[in-house]
Amino acid sequence: MPRVWILLAACIFALSPDAAQDQDFSKVQMKVAKVAGNVYILQGAGGNIGASVGDDGIVIVDDQYAPLADKIQAALKGITDKPVRFIINTHYHPDHTGGNAYFQKQAPIIAQDNVRKRLESGGGGGNGGSIHMDMKPAPHEALPIITFDHDVTVHLNGEDIRALYFPAGHTDGDSIIFFPHSNVVHMGDDFVTYGFPFIDVESGGSINGMIDAVAQVISQLPADVKVIPGHGPVSSLDDVRSYLAMLKETRDAVQNALKEGKTLDQMKQAKLLDPWKKYSGDFVNEDVFLETLYNSLTGQKTGKLIKHN
8 A cells, every 4th residue: 555645544634744654553443333224334544434234235335444454344243244245436545445455355346437447547646736646556356346437326225325426526536325215425535524625636636526516415415314424424414515615615715816817826825715724634724725726727736746655
């Protein structure tokens, strides 16, 4: 696993870079909680795992990091002795797909077409500015063996579990997973609770795509739906609405500054995103998110390549 992705996930969870380098996955404890209906959430390190559990078996959404696979398996065994039947990846980032090779020995992995392409090819990811990552190609056994263009539905456990593609949001391969019978949705990293989101501009993500995805999901869901974010605690639709408002407002602030001919440096000096500073975090702070918005809206890249071994 490339060290940079350990750094990425650790920063998301507000660890310092030094602490991230020394992260010991043996100390990670998997937390399991029921969300609603037959859907559970598993939290350890990396992206949240959603699990539909019933008489037909288990469908899991994302599988965190490879070193945690045994712990994830044990946590699932603590819920049921039924087998894993399918794994769905919300996108290609290794803090959501690191366990693919382990779990694909048990069941097929399903993902949007671009997830397989990016896992297979490796390459760069980042916000086009201060965050840039080189990723090695994933091993063959970690590649999804079932892919789809627009959507796919898994009929299991009395659920019509639907994975729906939303292009150019967090990445160019995002799926949001609906569990209609349980009234739960897993939004992957198109919705997170740690503050300003990481938008992987270098992997086809964009602020406008993320806004479109979140707005469409809100319009399709009942008011009392339970929302599993890519990172953070189970949330409400009101939480998602507040997040969407922040995305729109910050996007519009940068778009207006661009119309006025402002440069990125001028926007930083003016502290353009200061009204939303409560969303600033250790990983994506105001300047990093400003870079992200600027690069997404202009199609430019403002950063330099950072090599990682």
